Amino acid sequence: MKIGRRAVLAGTGAGLAIASVPKSHGAEADNPFAGFIAADGKSITVIDVKADANGHAVISPVDLPADASPYPLFKQFLTNKASAVAIYSAPPNHHIATSFDTARRLIVVVAGALTLNSAHGSRECGTGTFIMLDGKSDVTAHGGPRGFTAIKVQLAA
Amino acid sequence: MDQDRRNALSVALLAPAALGNAHRAAAQDAAKPKFMNKDRTAIVAKRTYTTDDGKTHCDTIEWKGVPAAKGSIVPPGCTSYYEGKAVSMLIRQFIPGMKTDYHTDPANEHQVTFMFEGQAKVGAKDGTSFVLGPGEFASVEDDHGEGHTAVDATGEGFTQLFVAVPAK
Numbered sequence: 001m002k003i004g005r006r007a008v009l010a011g012t013g014a015g016l017a018i019a020s021v022p023k024s025h026g027a028e029a030d031n032p033f034a035g036f037i038a039a040d041g042k043s044i045t046v047i048d049v050k051a052d053a054n055g056h057a058v059i060s061p062v063d064l065p066a067d068a069s070p071y072p073l074f075k076q077f078l079t080n081k082a083s084a085v086a087i088y089s090a091p092p093n094h095h096i097a098t099s100f101d102t103a104r105r106l107i108v109v110v111a112g113a114l115t116l117n118s119a120h121g122s123r124e125c126g127t128g129t130f131i132m133l134d135g136k137s138d139v140t141a142h143g144g145p146r147g148f149t150a151i152k153v154q155l156a157a
Numbered sequence: 158m159d160q161d162r163r164n165a166l167s168v169a170l171l172a173p174a175a176l177g178n179a180h181r182a183a184a185q186d187a188a189k190p191k192f193m194n195k196d197r198t199a200i201v202a203k204r205t206y207t208t209d210d211g212k213t214h215c216d217t218i219e220w221k222g223v224p225a226a227k228g229s230i231v232p233p234g235c236t237s238y239y240e241g242k243a244v245s246m247l248i249r250q251f252i253p254g255m256k257t258d259y260h261t262d263p264a265n266e267h268q269v270t271f272m273f274e275g276q277a278k279v280g281a282k283d284g285t286s287f288v289l290g291p292g293e294f295a296s297v298e299d300d301h302g303e304g305h306t307a308v309d310a311t312g313e314g315f316t317q318l319f320v321a322v323p324a325k
Contacts, residue, residue: 031274031291031292032292033272033273033274033291033292033316034273034274034291036273037250037316041250044248067247073251073252073255074249074250074251074252074255075249075250076247076248076249076250077247077248077249077250078246078247078248079245079246079247080245080246080247081244081245082243082244082245082246082320082321083242083243084230084240084241084242084243085239085240085241085242085243085246085269085320085322086229086230086231086237086239086240086241087200087220087237087238087239087240087269087294088225088231088232088235088236088237088238088240089222089235089236089238090232090234090235090236091234091235091236094234094235096232096234096235097232097233099232101230105230106246108271108318110190110192110271110292111190111192111292128273149190151271151318151320152230152231153243153246153320154230154243155246
C-alpha cells in the first residue's frame with residue numbers, strides 16, 4: 001500500500017484520527033499474507049473456482065476491485081453478507097471430495113498449503129491464498145505434506 | 158582411555174545429535190502456525206470482552222480443536238476450531254497512522270478477525286492490551302460497555318479480515 005500524501009484528520013464517525021507516514025515494505029518480506037492487495041491498492045487477487053458448462057471447475061486467478069467505502073480511512077474488499085464461518089485444519093495430504101454445496105464460499109489459507117484439482121488441471125494454493133468457490137463443480141482438494149489451516153466463510157445471497 | 162578423554166569423546170559424539178535435535182525442534186516450531194497453542198490442540202485468539210459491570214478487558218481465548226461434526230461446513234476428516242453462524246464479512250485496509258477512540262462493536266455482534274499485514278495495538282481502559290500481528294486471530298466481543306481502542310502499531314497501516322458473528 002502506498003499513500004502518497006500526509007494527512008491529519010480527526011472527529012469522524014468513531015472518533016478516528018490519523019497521521020499517515022510513508023510505508024516501507026522490508027519488514028513484511030517474510031509475511032506470506034503481504035502483497036495480496038495490488039500495489040495500487042485498487043484490487044485483490046483471488047483464485048476463482050467456477051464450473052464451466054460441463055460442470056468442470058475452471059480454476060483461475062482474478063482481480064477483484066475494492067468496494068465502495070463511505071470512509072476515507074480505509075479500503076474494503078470482499079464486503080458480503082455471510083451465513084456461516086469456520087476455522088479448520090486438514091491433516092497432511094488429506095483428500096477433500098467434491099462438494100455438493102452450491103453456496104459461494106471464501107476460503108483463506110492461513111497456514112500450510114492445499115492443491116485444487118479439476119478436470120481442467122490443478123493449482124497449488126499456499127498460505128495467504130484467497131479462494132472463491134462459486135457454486136457446485138467437480139473441484140476436489142488435497143492438503144499439502146504439512147496439511148493446512150483455513151478460514152471458510154459461507155456467503156449469503 | 159581415561160575418564161576425561163571418555164567424557165570429551167562422548168561430548169563430541171553427542172553434540173551433533175543435540176544440534177540436530179535443536180534444529181529439528183526449531184524447524185517444527187517454524188512450521189507451527191503462530192496462532193496455535195504449544196501442543197497444537199487449540200487456536201489462541203486475542204480477545205476483547207466486557208464484564209457485567211460494563212468494563213472492557215483484553216486477554217486471550219482458546220478455540221479447541223474438535224472433529225468436524227455432521228452437517229458442518231468443515232470438510233469431513235478435518236479438525237474444527239471455530240464454527241458458527243455469521244452475519245457479514247469484509248477485508249479492511251486501514252491507512253497508516255490509524256487511531257481510534259474507545260468504541261464497541263455493533264450491538265449484538267462479535268467479530269472474528271485475522272490480521273494479514275501490519276500490527277494493531279488494542280487497549281482497554283483497565284490497562285490491559287495486546288498487539289495483533291500478521292497471522293494472528295482476535296475475537297472482538299465487546300459489543301457494549303467501555304469498548305476498546307485500536308492504534309496502528311507500526312505506522313504503516315494494517316489489513317484485517319472481519320467476520321461479524323451473532324453475539325453469544
